[in-house]
Amino acid sequence: MKPDAIAFARRFDGVSGSAIREIFKMIAKPGMISFAGGNPALSALPDQTAAEMARKVLEENGKAILQYGATEGYPPLLESLKSYVQAQLGCEIPAVLPVTGSTQAMDLLCKALINPGDVILLENPSFLGNMQCMHLYEARLVPVESDENGLMPAKLEEAIQKYHPKMLYTIPTFQNPTGRTLALERREPIARLAARYGMVVAEDDPYRDLRYTGEPLPSIKSFDKEGWVVFLGSFSKIISPGLRVGYMAGDPLILRKCTIGKQSSDVHTANLTQAIVDQFLRRGLLPEHISSICASYKAQMDAMLDELASFPEGTRYTRPEGGLFIWAELPAGLDAKELLDKAVERHVAYVPGTHFFVDGGHENTLRLNFSASTLEQIHQGITTLRGLVEESIR
Amino acid sequence: MKPDAIAFARRFDGVSGSAIREIFKMIAKPGMISFAGGNPALSALPDQTAAEMARKVLEENGKAILQYGATEGYPPLLESLKSYVQAQLGCEIPAVLPVTGSTQAMDLLCKALINPGDVILLENPSFLGNMQCMHLYEARLVPVESDENGLMPAKLEEAIQKYHPKMLYTIPTFQNPTGRTLALERREPIARLAARYGMVVAEDDPYRDLRYTGEPLPSIKSFDKEGWVVFLGSFSKIISPGLRVGYMAGDPLILRKCTIGKQSSDVHTANLTQAIVDQFLRRGLLPEHISSICASYKAQMDAMLDELASFPEGTRYTRPEGGLFIWAELPAGLDAKELLDKAVERHVAYVPGTHFFVDGGHENTLRLNFSASTLEQIHQGITTLRGLVEESIR
Numbered sequence: 001m002k003p004d005a006i007a008f009a010r011r012f013d014g015v016s017g018s019a020i021r022e023i024f025k026m027i028a029k030p031g032m033i034s035f036a037g038g039n040p041a042l043s044a045l046p047d048q049t050a051a052e053m054a055r056k057v058l059e060e061n062g063k064a065i066l067q068y069g070a071t072e073g074y075p076p077l078l079e080s081l082k083s084y085v086q087a088q089l090g091c092e093i094p095a096v097l098p099v100t101g102s103t104q105a106m107d108l109l110c111k112a113l114i115n116p117g118d119v120i121l122l123e124n125p126s127f128l129g130n131m132q133c134m135h136l137y138e139a140r141l142v143p144v145e146s147d148e149n150g151l152m153p154a155k156l157e158e159a160i161q162k163y164h165p166k167m168l169y170t171i172p173t174f175q176n177p178t179g180r181t182l183a184l185e186r187r188e189p190i191a192r193l194a195a196r197y198g199m200v201v202a203e204d205d206p207y208r209d210l211r212y213t214g215e216p217l218p219s220i221k222s223f224d225k226e227g228w229v230v231f232l233g234s235f236s237k238i239i240s241p242g243l244r245v246g247y248m249a250g251d252p253l254i255l256r257k258c259t260i261g262k263q264s265s266d267v268h269t270a271n272l273t274q275a276i277v278d279q280f281l282r283r284g285l286l287p288e289h290i291s292s293i294c295a296s297y298k299a300q301m302d303a304m305l306d307e308l309a310s311f312p313e314g315t316r317y318t319r320p321e322g323g324l325f326i327w328a329e330l331p332a333g334l335d336a337k338e339l340l341d342k343a344v345e346r347h348v349a350y351v352p353g354t355h356f357f358v359d360g361g362h363e364n365t366l367r368l369n370f371s372a373s374t375l376e377q378i379h380q381g382i383t384t385l386r387g388l389v390e391e392s393i394r
Numbered sequence: 395m396k397p398d399a400i401a402f403a404r405r406f407d408g409v410s411g412s413a414i415r416e417i418f419k420m421i422a423k424p425g426m427i428s429f430a431g432g433n434p435a436l437s438a439l440p441d442q443t444a445a446e447m448a449r450k451v452l453e454e455n456g457k458a459i460l461q462y463g464a465t466e467g468y469p470p471l472l473e474s475l476k477s478y479v480q481a482q483l484g485c486e487i488p489a490v491l492p493v494t495g496s497t498q499a500m501d502l503l504c505k506a507l508i509n510p511g512d513v514i515l516l517e518n519p520s521f522l523g524n525m526q527c528m529h530l531y532e533a534r535l536v537p538v539e540s541d542e543n544g545l546m547p548a549k550l551e552e553a554i555q556k557y558h559p560k561m562l563y564t565i566p567t568f569q570n571p572t573g574r575t576l577a578l579e580r581r582e583p584i585a586r587l588a589a590r591y592g593m594v595v596a597e598d599d600p601y602r603d604l605r606y607t608g609e610p611l612p613s614i615k616s617f618d619k620e621g622w623v624v625f626l627g628s629f630s631k632i633i634s635p636g637l638r639v640g641y642m643a644g645d646p647l648i649l650r651k652c653t654i655g656k657q658s659s660d661v662h663t664a665n666l667t668q669a670i671v672d673q674f675l676r677r678g679l680l681p682e683h684i685s686s687i688c689a690s691y692k693a694q695m696d697a698m699l700d701e702l703a704s705f706p707e708g709t710r711y712t713r714p715e716g717g718l719f720i721w722a723e724l725p726a727g728l729d730a731k732e733l734l735d736k737a738v739e740r741h742v743a744y745v746p747g748t749h750f751f752v753d754g755g756h757e758n759t760l761r762l763n764f765s766a767s768t769l770e771q772i773h774q775g776i777t778t779l780r781g782l783v784e785e786s787i788r
Contacts, residue, residue, distance in 0.1 A: 266495050
């Protein structure tokens with residue numbers, strides 16, 4: 001018998017892999033201008049600093065770093081991370097767990113909480129990577145209505161009463177894929193609803209430091225008196241995604257369950273990558289590094305918005321205050337998936353918006369990333385896209 | 395409402411966390427002699443080499459290493475790993491997937507294959523970390539009879555006919571916890587049974603290079619004509635467990651499903667730790683490093699066996715040809731779990747054998763690790779244990 005006779009687990013029914021990861025492979029040819037990923041600019045990746053740090057920590061504490069570590073985290077990072085997170089969120093954090101990228105945080109939270117059929121509420125569109133995670137736990141994904149100020153608390157309460165969800169998954173700041181930010185006055189009500197109805201909130205906030213205009217907003221977590229909000233943090237956008245270090249912060253009981261789940265996911269996150277992040281925190285390098293990233297990304301976003309302004313009538317797009325993405329809606333009738341094939345022929349890529357919706361549809365939408373391209377590439381790539389759109393509506 | 399009202403997912407019913415990881419915390423006090431873990435000796439951890447490598451790869455290829463990588467693996471490692479694995483296993487390997495420690499390989503294989511209630515056959519006792527993984531996928535664990543030469547193919551076939559398992563989980567070489575090795579003449583029959591009945595074999599072989607006497611045996615994988623055997627490999631015991639790099643090798647269809655599963659587990663394994671392992675392979679450092687480790691571990695194992703020889707009558711223990719563990723059975727009536735409390739008071743630790751059995755029991759057994767202790771510590775620690783056993787049977 002050959003393995004093509006294998007019956008794979010039911011959790012894979014309907015899951016065919018991340019559209020982004022597939023597009024990545026399609027566009028891995030030289031000369032491609034990619035607005036597809038959520039990659040930091042290469043210039044934002046601190047390679048020489050990391051080289052010096054890696055050597056230092058291995059020379060000085062290499063035996064402990066190369067030995068098995070605790071599932072609970074590398075002790076020096078645990079220490080620096082706790083003060084960092086408390087300062088970031090402006091509130092007491094009873095427990096923190098370093099994880100192998102914040103993707104693992106979502107995986108562990110689903111592992112801890114989700115039985116097949118359990119409802120997870122979420123924005124629609126939302127981050128497709130974590131939607132795939134929810135599908136693999138056989139959750140039922142139920143969208144909650146949002147507007148340009150994010151999730152609407154009244155609609156959220158209706159959905160809670162109707163669906164008795166186990167969890168709300170939300171990206172409150174510079175949302176992926178829309179770039180929208182949850183308004184200040186909606187944040188406390190969400191924390192209150194969570195406690196009233198006994199619903200865990202996964203507050204996924206990897207872009208919060210990438211703010212180019214406007215004032216920083218308090219996290220939903222900072223309004224959480226009872227412990228229902230679990231904050232998912234990441235160093236992928238502000239240090240390096242290749243290191244795979246993120247964290248979850250919140251209630252010790254929930255984090256304990258996630259820790260037990262992590263024992264059989266990967267035992268612990270690599271000590272070396274945790275030690276490098278610890279060095280960044282301990283040396284206080286992040287504020288300056290982040291300002292320099294933000295200066296470039298703002299210029300890149302502005303360049304992209306400028307180019308979008310001359311798209312044909314009927315095109316709409318978000319104007320985010322930060323983050324990595326602009327969300328665009330092409331004139332009705334256009335199909336961003338069909339357009340992608342032609343765009344890739346002309347060496348430009350993006351992610352069709354349909355992949356970010358719980359039930360697909362919305363074929364005329366697309367997500368555009370500006371962080372991974374130079375100003376030159378943005379002008380050239382968006383000009384190419386504009387040409388394609390103009391051709392298509394003729 | 396407080397989060398202590400949370401209903402966690404059913405997969406955690408009866409799962410309270412790894413006994414080993416709990417014992418680790420209990421014994422994290424100075425002066426403790428630990429035979430509990432499966433840790434490499436500190437002297438076996440190449441900290442200065444790793445420091446040089448980490449700096450070099452980050453200086454030379456740091457942008458790619460710090461950027462998002464492919465779920466399929468860091469390209470240079472994929473290349474060196476494939477030749478390494480083929481040389482190791484002595485057969486063509488159609489596909490290989492680097493993972494975040496071989497613990498993740500087991501997790502991904504269960505994710506790909508196991509529906510709640512599916513049967514996994516395994517040795518009894520077996521590795522408790524991976525048993526916890528199987529429990530979290532709500533598999534039904536069914537032991538297959540083994541003797542001092544490992545799994546018995548006739549018993550395996552009976553179990554296959556009776557239980558229609560999805561998977562066999564086996565540690566064929568210097569098994570954890572018993573130290574036993576699957577005899578040569580049993581290896582091909584197991585591969586044949588897998589293909590005849592359509593059952594995946596997870597061949598978990600992290601200790602195969604740690605051989606102190608006798609001849610290396612071909613892997614079960616090398617007898618696999620159809621692709622049902624997935625080989626789980628690890629660099630934890632021969633380079634470093636703290637780096638969290640392992641791999642799975644086998645059928646492309648199965649590995650593809652695991653890759654999709656990995657997208658939402660951790661996106662990809664950290665590029666930096668993959669790059670360090672690549673350097674070890676590429677520079678051909680492993681053979682010499684492994685001989686030097688083996689020379690020490692053999693002396694440590696021999697010292698432990700010497701000390702065990704003078705234990706009270708009724709004590710039995712395995713005499714492995716390699717690996718990290720000796721498995722001991724104390725005189726009937728003794729309880730290794732009760733004894734552990736007294737042992738820890740006297741600064742000696744081990745893992746009670748009961749934790750490694752599917753249904754517990756076997757209270758008079760224990761697992762002893764010799765790799766993480768010096769000869770001095772082995773003499774002193776086992777002498778302490780002997781004293782305790784002698785007191786207990788008086």
